[in-house]
Amino acid sequence: xxxxxxxxxxxxxxxxxxxxxxxxxxxxxxxxxxxxxxxxxxxxxxxxxxxxxxxxxxxxxxxxxxxxxxxxxxxxxxxxxxxxxxxxxxxxxxxxxxxxxxxxxxxxxxxxxx
Numbered sequence: 422x423x424x425x426x427x428x429x430x431x432x433x434x435x436x437x438x439x440x441x442x443x444x445x446x447x448x449x450x451x452x453x454x455x456x457x458x459x460x461x462x463x464x465x466x467x468x469x470x471x472x473x474x475x476x477x478x479x480x481x482x483x484x485x486x487x488x489x490x491x492x493x494x495x496x497x498x499x500x501x502x503x504x505x506x507x508x509x510x511x512x513x514x515x516x517x518x519x520x521x522x523x524x525x526x527x528x529x530x531x532x533x534x535x
Contacts, residue, residue: 424473426519427466433512434462434494437501440508445500461490470531477520482527 442455465485469475478494486494505513 426473426475427469429512429515430466430475431463433505433509433516434466435459436509436512437497437505438462440501440504441497444504458490458493461486462494470528471525474525476522476524477516480520480524482524483531 438455438459468485470483475481484491
C-alpha cells in the first residue's frame with residue numbers, strides 16, 4: 422500500500438521531469454528516455470527503505486539510484502527546482518518542508534551486521 426507522502430513524491434518528480442523535458446534546451450534525449458527515468462524513480466520510491474518516513478533524497482543515507490541516474494536526477498532537480506515554485510507552488514512548499522525533516526534511523530533489517 423502506497424501512502425500519501427510517496428504519492429506526493431512521485432507527483433513532484435513527475436512534474437520536475439516534465440518541466441525539464443519541456444523547457445530545457447539541452448534536453449535532447451531519445452524518445453521515451455524521460456518516461457523511463459520517471460518509471461525508474463517511481464520504482465525506487467516504491468522500494469524506499471524508509472517508506473512514508475523517508476527523508477529528502479539529497480539527505481538520505483541510502484542512495485538507491487544507480488550513479489548515472491542519480492547524477493541525471495540531480496541535474497533535473499537543480500534546473501527544475503527553482504521553476505517549480507511558479508508552476509507548482511503547493512508541491513514546492515511541501516517539498517521544502519519535507520527537506521527540513523530529520524533523517525529517521527535506518528530500519529533494523531537494513532542496518533549492517535555487527
